[in-house]
Amino acid sequence: MRGGYCGKILRVNLTTGEIKKEELDLGIAKKFIGGRGLGSYILFKEIDPAVDPLSPENKIIFATGPLTGSSAPTSRYMVITKSPLTGAIACSNSGGFWGAELKFAGYDLIIVEGKAQNPSYIYIKDDTVEIKDAKACWGKLVSETTELLQNEVGDPKARVLTIGPAGEKLSPIAAIMNEKYRAAGRSGVGAVMGSKNLKAIVVRGSGKVKSADQEKTKKLLSNLIKKIKENGVTGQGLPKYGTAVLVNIINEHGIFPTNNFQKAYFPLADAISGETLAEKYLVKKDPCYHCPIACGRYCKVDDEEGGGPEYETVWAFGADCGVSDLSAIIKANNLCNEYGLDTISAGATIACAMELYEKGYIKKEELDGPELKFGSAEAIIEWTRKMGAGEGFGAKLALGSYRLAESYGVSELSMSVKKQELPAYDPRGVQGHGLQYATSNRGGCHVRGYLISPEVLGVPEKLDRFSLEGKAKWAKLFQDLTAVIDSLGLCLFTSFAFDLNDYCELYNCIVGETFTPEDMLIAGERIWNLERLFNLQAGISPEEDTLPKRLLEEPIPEGPSKGHVHRLKELLPEYYRVRGWDEKGIPTPEKLKALGL
Numbered sequence: 001m002r003g004g005y006c007g008k009i010l011r012v013n014l015t016t017g018e019i020k021k022e023e024l025d026l027g028i029a030k031k032f033i034g035g036r037g038l039g040s041y042i043l044f045k046e047i048d049p050a051v052d053p054l055s056p057e058n059k060i061i062f063a064t065g066p067l068t069g070s071s072a073p074t075s076r077y078m079v080i081t082k083s084p085l086t087g088a089i090a091c092s093n094s095g096g097f098w099g100a101e102l103k104f105a106g107y108d109l110i111i112v113e114g115k116a117q118n119p120s121y122i123y124i125k126d127d128t129v130e131i132k133d134a135k136a137c138w139g140k141l142v143s144e145t146t147e148l149l150q151n152e153v154g155d156p157k158a159r160v161l162t163i164g165p166a167g168e169k170l171s172p173i174a175a176i177m178n179e180k181y182r183a184a185g186r187s188g189v190g191a192v193m194g195s196k197n198l199k200a201i202v203v204r205g206s207g208k209v210k211s212a213d214q215e216k217t218k219k220l221l222s223n224l225i226k227k228i229k230e231n232g233v234t235g236q237g238l239p240k241y242g243t244a245v246l247v248n249i250i251n252e253h254g255i256f257p258t259n260n261f262q263k264a265y266f267p268l269a270d271a272i273s274g275e276t277l278a279e280k281y282l283v284k285k286d287p288c289y290h291c292p293i294a295c296g297r298y299c300k301v302d303d304e305e306g307g308g309p310e311y312e313t314v315w316a317f318g319a320d321c322g323v324s325d326l327s328a329i330i331k332a333n334n335l336c337n338e339y340g341l342d343t344i345s346a347g348a349t350i351a352c353a354m355e356l357y358e359k360g361y362i363k364k365e366e367l368d369g370p371e372l373k374f375g376s377a378e379a380i381i382e383w384t385r386k387m388g389a390g391e392g393f394g395a396k397l398a399l400g401s402y403r404l405a406e407s408y409g410v411s412e413l414s415m416s417v418k419k420q421e422l423p424a425y426d427p428r429g430v431q432g433h434g435l436q437y438a439t440s441n442r443g444g445c446h447v448r449g450y451l452i453s454p455e456v457l458g459v460p461e462k463l464d465r466f467s468l469e470g471k472a473k474w475a476k477l478f479q480d481l482t483a484v485i486d487s488l489g490l491c492l493f494t495s496f497a498f499d500l501n502d503y504c505e506l507y508n509c510i511v512g513e514t515f516t517p518e519d520m521l522i523a524g525e526r527i528w529n530l531e532r533l534f535n536l537q538a539g540i541s542p543e544e545d546t547l548p549k550r551l552l553e554e555p556i557p558e559g560p561s562k563g564h565v566h567r568l569k570e571l572l573p574e575y576y577r578v579r580g581w582d583e584k585g586i587p588t589p590e591k592l593k594a595l596g597l
Contacts, residue, residue: 002210002212002511002512003066003070003209003210003211003212003213003510003511003512004034004066004067004070004209004210004211004212004507004510004511004512005024005026005029005034005066005108005511006024006103006106006107006108006207006209007023007024007026007108008021008022008023008024008106008107008108009021009022009023009024009107009108009109009110009111010022010107010109010110010111010124010129011110011111011113012110012111012112012113012122012129012131013113013114014112014113014114014115014116014120014131014196014197014198015056015113015114015115015116016114017131019129019130019131021129024108028041029066029108030511030513031523031526031596032487032523032526032527032530033065033066033484033487033488033507033520033523033527034063034064034065034066034068034108034487034488034489035063035064035065035068035076035077035078035486035487035488035489036063036065036078036080036091036093036483036486036487036527037483037486037487037523037524037526037527037530038063038108038109038487039061039063039078039080039091039109040080040089040091040527040530040531040534041530042061042080042109042111043059043061043080043081043082043089043534044089044530044533044534046059046111047059047082048537049082049089049534049535049537049538049539050537050538050539051082053081053082053083053084053087053188053191053192053195054084054170054191054192054195055195056113056114056115056195056196058081058082058192058195059081059111059112059113060079060080060081060112060189060192060193060196060198061079061080061081061109061110061111061112062077062078062079062102062109062110062112062161062201063077063078063079063080063108063109064077064078064099064100064102064103064107064108064109064489065077065078065486065487065488065489065490066108066488066489066507066510066511067488067489067490067506067507067510068099068100068102068103068209068489069099069100069101069102069103069104069209069289069290069489070103070209070211070290070489070510071209071211071217071218071221071290071510072221072290072488072490072506072510073221073224073225073228073290073291073292073293073490073494074095074288074289074290074291074293074490074491074493074494075095075097075099075100075288075289075290075291075489075490075491076093076094076095076099076288076486076489076490076491077093077094077098077099077102077184077489078091078092078093078094078184078486079091079092079093079094079176079184079189081189081192082192082538083172083187083188083189083420083442083443084170084172084188084191084192084195085172085173085187085188085345085400085419085420085443086187086188086418086419086420086442086443086540087418087419087538087539087540088187088418088441088442088443088534088535088538088540089441089442089531089534089535089538090186090187090188090189090192090442091187091441091442091486091531092175092176092184092185092186092187092189093184093447093486093492094176094178094182094183094184094185095182095288095289095291095296095491096159096178096179096181096182096288096289097159097178097179097288097289098159098160098161098178098179098182098203099289099489100209100289100290101159101203101204101205102124102203102205103205103207103209104205104206104207104208104209105124105125105126105203105204105205105206105207106126106127106205106207107124110122110201112196112198114196115195115196115197116131116196116197116198117197118133118134118135118197119133119134119135119137119138119197119199120132120133120134120197120198120199121133121134121137121149121162121198121199121200121201121202122198122200122201122202123153123202124201124202124203124204124205125153125203125204125205126204126205126206126207132152134197134198134199134200136148136152137149137162137199137200138168138199139165139168140165141164141165141338141339142162142163142164142177142180142337142338142339142340143180143306143337143338145160145162145164145199145200146160146162146179146180149162149200149202150202153202153204155204157204158202158203158204159178159179159202159203159204160178160179160200160201160202161176161177161178161200161201161202161203162176162177162178162199162200162201162340163175163176163177163190163193163194163198163199163200163340164177164190164338164339164340164341164388165339165340165388165389165390166190166191166339166340166341166387166388166390166398167190167191167193167194167340168194168199169194169390169395169398170191170194170195171188171190171191171341171387171390171398171399172188172191172398172399172400172403173188173341173342173345173346173349173387173398173399173400173421174188174189174190174191174194174340174341174342175189175190175336175340175341175342176189176190176193176340177190177337177340180306180307180337181286181296181298181306181307181308181337182288182307183336183337183342183343185342185343185344186342186344186345186420186442186445187342187420187442187443188342188400190340209510211509211510212509212510212511212512213509213512216509217506217509217510220505220506220509221506224497224498224502224506225292227497227498227502228292228293228494228497229292230497231496231497233457233459233493233496233497234292234293234493234494234496234497235497238293238294238295238493239285239293239294239295240278241273241274241275241277241278242274242277242278242285242295242296242297242310242311243274243295243310243311243312244272244273244274244277244297244309244310244311244314245273245274245275245311246274246311246424247269247270247272247273247274247311247314247315248269248270248273248274248275249456249457250424250425250452250456251265251266251269251319252560253429253430253456253465253560253561254426254429254556254558254559254560254561254562255425255426255427255428255429255430255456255561256269256315256319256424256425256426257315257319257320257415257422257424257425257426258319258320258322259319259320259321259322259351259354259355259374260320260348260351260352260354260355260413260415261320261415261422261426261548261550261551262355262550262557263556263557263558263559264426264428264429264556264558264559264561265558265559265560265561266318266319266322266324268324269319271324271325271326272314272318272319272323272324272326272329273314274311274314276326277297277299277309277314277326280326281299281300281301281326281327281330282297282298282299283298283299283300283305284298285297285298286298286307288491291491293491293493293494295493296308297309297310299330301327301330301331302327304330304331304334306333306334306337307337308330308333308334308337308343309329309330309333309343310343311424312343312344312423312424312446313329313332313333313336313343313344313347314326314329315347315423315424316343316344316346316347316348316351316421316423316424317329317332317333317343317346317347317350317380317384318347319424320347320348320351320424321347321350321351321354321374321375321376321379321380322354322374322375323374323375323376323377323380324375325377327377328377328378328380328381329380331381332346332347332380332381332384335381335384335385335388336384336388338388339384339385339387339388339389340388341384341387341388341398344421344423344424345400345401345420345421346384346387347380347384348401348415348416348421348422349387349397349400349401349404349421350372350379350380350383350384350397351374351401351415352401352404352405352413352414352415353372353383353397353401353404354372354373354374354376354379355374355413356372356404356405356408356410356413357371357372357373358373358374359410359413361408361409361410361413362408366393367393368386368391368392368393369382369383369386369392369393369394370382370383383397400414400416400419400420400421401413401414401415401416401421402414402416402419403419412548412549412550414548415444415548415550415551416443416444416548417437417438417440417443417444417445417544417546417547417548418440418442418443418444418540418544419443420442420443420444420445421444422437422444422548423444423445423446424446425446425452426551426556426561427547427551427566428551428555428556428561428564428565428566429465429466429556429560429561429564430451430452430455430456430465431455431465431466431467431468431471431566431567431571432451432454432455432463432465432471432474432475433446433450433451433452433455434547434551434566434568434571435451435471435472435475435568435571435572435575436448436449436450436451436475436478436479437547438545438546438547438568438572439475439479439545439572439575440479441528441531441532441535442531447482447492448479448482449475449478449479449482450478450482450492450495451463451471451474451475451478453478453495453496454474457496459496460499466564468567468570468571471571472571472574472575472577472578473578475575475578476525476575476578476579479524479528480521480524480525480527480528481495481500481521481524482495482524483523483524483525483527483528484500484503484520484521484523484524484527485503487523487524487527488503488506488507490503500517500520500521501517503520504516504517504519504520507520522595525595526595526596526597529587529591529592529595529597530597532587533587533592533597536586542584542585542586545572545585546568547566547568551565551566552565552566552568552569553565572585579591580594
């Protein structure tokens with residue numbers, strides 16, 4: 001073992017209490033890089049994709065990449081399981097310090113199996129691993145749990161990953177939180193932890209992640225940090241204003257979904273922008289481990305303070321709900337952090353409920369809280385709390401927008417793909433990004449192939465956002481490259497400044513490999529196809545590679561993208577061809593053989 005990988009897998013069976021340390025198969029690790037790729041491979045190998053996501057037979061994997069916790073800029077970890085929200089493979093990404101700490105303790109990933117009889121947490125301190133009683137923190141909020149467990153293990157520097165009450169109550173939009181404010185947010189991964197009676201994983205490590213060639217790595221990093229600092233997005237926009245720097249940019253393009261995607265332009269966008277956030281509420285930047293970008297925000301409103309909000313959160317509780325009160329959005333974000341809710345799904349579900357109320361599907365007498373009216377700051381705060389607590393009508397909202405809308409017979413009013421809520425870009429005005437939404441392996445998602453980068457921001461080159469030409473190839477390229485970045489254990493934001501050669505060179509320096517950029521991209525394609533196979537065996541039909549009816553049929557009514565719909569039917573056959581799949585969207589035997597699957 002030269003560098004990057006620790007060479008060790010930790011397997012914890014909560015049913016039997018058995019704890020095993022296994023040697024990492026380095027050949028398999030390199031074939032799938034690590035992180036998302038390796039975790040997805042292990043999940044597919046070890047569970048039946050048709051399993052009930054909330055049963056003890058499902059497994060949940062906490063996976064780092066070879067560059068997580070290394071000297072590389074940024075550090076991420078992934079949570080891989082079968083999603084209770086979508087029924088597809090879930091792979092949720094988080095930053096902060098927890099992933100790096102797991103590497104310092106000597107483990108590349110943790111495989112959690114079975115179900116504990118009583119509320120439990122896993123405590124890891126280097127070679128010492130224990131399953132401990134979590135009754136004292138079951139039912140508690142994320143910040144309370146974090147502090148309680150740090151006190152219990154007697155180490156204020158211990159890193160705590162935990163679920164909140166939403167995960168305990170098995171909400172399919174429950175997140176997993178670490179360091180109080182960092183979230184593996186999407187696909188209901190928090191509910192899988194809750195279904196296993198697993199409240200938290202506490203980690204403390206004393207080791208380091210080594211580089212195979214320290215001198216070469218040092219020289220390369222000097223160049224890469226320079227690239228980050230000189231890039232307009234990673235060196236200026238994100239450090240100064242956080243991810244919410246996008247609010248005005250996206251709104252000015254007329255693709256800022258408003259009132260549950262009924263519109264795509266929000267006249268009051270500046271009131272909820274990153275610039276306004278910095279001016280009125282920002283206390284400090286809150287960077288992840290070894291990150292020179294420092295996009296994380298730490299804000300204060302009234303007597304509340306905490307991490308966030310991010311761009312997607314500002315949009316979900318803001319424009320999507322017709323709300324321009326930034327202080328209310330910050331409070332809703334804080335509640336999501338405390339209860340352990342995905343802010344995108346939570347805000348978008350409230351937006352969906354507001355349209356259902358507006359159209360008369362939800363009746364006033366059903367509500368045990370504020371009226372669900374677009375523009376209501378009171379509604380976004382109180383209904384977020386009730387969702388997190390599973391209280392009254394909030395328990396219905398906590399099922400997510402698809403199940404909510406379906407219960408009233410109008411599932412088409414859920415702005416979701418494969419039952420997961422779409423994020424903050426209207427695909428009618430960004431054709432490539434919309435194709436990426438429809439084909440994403442984890443349902444509605446912007447970080448599986450961020451085509452906003454070329455279609456709006458002009459990185460690495462400016463594409464005509466309304467054109468269909470070449471978009472299938474761009475979608476495949478971005479999806480495969482993103483699989484590489486996630487598997488390395490790096491932040492997607494590095495891709496604004498880095499190219500494939502940079503990632504390849506960084507991996508080779510730290511791990512001691514001789515990968516070519518082509519090897520790396522093929523690994524990304526292998527990961528994407530593996531996830532597709534999992535979903536097919538889980539019963540996810542290629543017919544679900546689609547968008548909500550509204551986005552395919554109803555033109556944007558006003559603003560800079562007025563008159564456009566998404567032209568998915570024209571793009572999808574070309575995408576399947578570019579992928580080397582058959583016309584029904586199924587990977588061919590030839591493609592699988594070429595990828596070593």
